[in-house]
Amino acid sequence: MRVVLVVAHPDPDSFSHAIAAAALAALSGAGHEVTVLDLYEEEFRPAMSLDERLAYHGDRPILDPTVERHARIVDDAEAFVFVYPTWWSTMPAILKGWLERVLVPGVGFVFDEHQRVRPGLTHVRRIVGISTYGAPRWYVHAMHDNGRRTLMRALRLNTGFSTRRAWLGLYGMDNCTAEDRAEFLARVEQRMRSL
Amino acid sequence: MKAYVVYCHPDPDSFTAALRDRAVSALENAGHSVRVADLYADGFDPAMSRQERLEHKAPPAPPPDIARYCTDLQWCDALVFVYPTWWSGQPAMLTGWLDRVLRRGVAWELPDGASRIEARLTNVRRLVTITSHGSSKLINLLEGETGRKVVGRAVRVLCNRFARTTWIAMYNVDRSTDADREAFLDRVDRKMHALWPAPTNRAAARKW
Numbered sequence: 001m002r003v004v005l006v007v008a009h010p011d012p013d014s015f016s017h018a019i020a021a022a023a024l025a026a027l028s029g030a031g032h033e034v035t036v037l038d039l040y041e042e043e044f045r046p047a048m049s050l051d052e053r054l055a056y057h058g059d060r061p062i063l064d065p066t067v068e069r070h071a072r073i074v075d076d077a078e079a080f081v082f083v084y085p086t087w088w089s090t091m092p093a094i095l096k097g098w099l100e101r102v103l104v105p106g107v108g109f110v111f112d113e114h115q116r117v118r119p120g121l122t123h124v125r126r127i128v129g130i131s132t133y134g135a136p137r138w139y140v141h142a143m144h145d146n147g148r149r150t151l152m153r154a155l156r157l158n159t160g161f162s163t164r165r166a167w168l169g170l171y172g173m174d175n176c177t178a179e180d181r182a183e184f185l186a187r188v189e190q191r192m193r194s195l
Numbered sequence: 196m197k198a199y200v201v202y203c204h205p206d207p208d209s210f211t212a213a214l215r216d217r218a219v220s221a222l223e224n225a226g227h228s229v230r231v232a233d234l235y236a237d238g239f240d241p242a243m244s245r246q247e248r249l250e251h252k253a254p255p256a257p258p259p260d261i262a263r264y265c266t267d268l269q270w271c272d273a274l275v276f277v278y279p280t281w282w283s284g285q286p287a288m289l290t291g292w293l294d295r296v297l298r299r300g301v302a303w304e305l306p307d308g309a310s311r312i313e314a315r316l317t318n319v320r321r322l323v324t325i326t327s328h329g330s331s332k333l334i335n336l337l338e339g340e341t342g343r344k345v346v347g348r349a350v351r352v353l354c355n356r357f358a359r360t361t362w363i364a365m366y367n368v369d370r371s372t373d374a375d376r377e378a379f380l381d382r383v384d385r386k387m388h389a390l391w392p393a394p395t396n397r398a399a400a401r402k403w
Binding site: 010014040047050052053054087091092093096099100103115117142143144149150153175 | 235239244245282283287294311329330334337338339349350370
């Protein structure tokens with residue numbers, strides 16, 4: 001499968017990057033073709049600009065070469081893997097901005113004649129989210145885990161209901177041990193091999 | 196009452212800008228003092244930097260580009276967010292504002308030995324969201340209403356424990372008429388007037 005691996009963490013030495021590296025190795029080892037989009041390394045601009053907003057209701061309103069490159073990669077994708085730390089119950093701004101600026105009409109979805117949104121990512125067959133949480137699992141649930149819902153529900157409405165989803169979370173990261181982390185990396189690798 | 200309006204939309208001629216104007220004028224007419232943050236006009240940088248991330252558990256004083264937001268957050272009684280809902284939640288610009296401005300020492304504290312953060316925005320007693328959705332209420336329910344939960348839960352736990360949340364939302368904006376939008380602006384006006392208890396002074400109450 002052609003896999004797009006999207007990573008959103010400002011620190012290249014972070015555990016999120018360790019997860020991304022483990023996922024990349026496991027996916028490549030299983031024979032998948034992986035493209036990594038490290039949003040911080042690419043200095044991706046999160047905020048949609050005024051010009052982009054004004055062009056939004058047109059056909060494929062992309063004005064930025066970086067966004068165009070990412071959109072081409074998305075056009076060919078068969079699976080999405082997202083790796084990010086959860087902040088304030090949701091994804092970092094840079095990843096939210098990636099959804100807003102890359103998955104525009106003509107890429108992520110299309111507007112029908114009644115201005116209703118219709119899926120545009122029907123070629124995507126898998127969505128995997130991998131996130132780290134400072135808080136324990138019960139607290140994450142109490143806060144509604146909004147980043148997970150954005151990817152597992154809002155994004156999936158645009159890929160179609162036959163797309164399979166998987167979620168891997170490392171909870172209580174503020175108090176976890178080196179063994180917990182190693183075990184989590186092993187889980188990530190195993191899950192990626194069986195994608 | 197002191198109200199802090201955090202507004203986020205790239206287009207100064209947008210419907211969201213009209214919502215902000217109506218909310219601000221309603222609050223001012225009701226005798227409240229209002230401060231407004233316009234994140235796009237300020238050129239706010241929503242991406243938390245590596246440095247900020249590494250320092251987030253023991254941050255220095257807020258850097259100049261966010262110091263004013265921190266001061267105003269600690270000043271207000273009511274925090275009002277005005278934004279368009281994109282991908283079921285806040286635009287990245289506002290998400291990043293939350294990531295960067297809700298800092299330790301400003302919005303929360305972690306006392307020695309504690310396992311959970313403590314709220315520091317106990318001055319905030321009203322938490323209001325004014326937003327528009329292109330799609331229907333049904334679609335937003337299927338998507339999980341993430342923007343609503345980010346404010347109503349993740350931000351709410353940092354505020355006063357008796358803080359009341361108010362959700363003022365318009366759906367189906369992509370297919371709305373001028374009359375629909377006008378009616379929603381009037382609703383914003385009414386809700387903003389009713390935000391704080393009526394004055395105890397009878398003459399003022401009658402006028403209201």
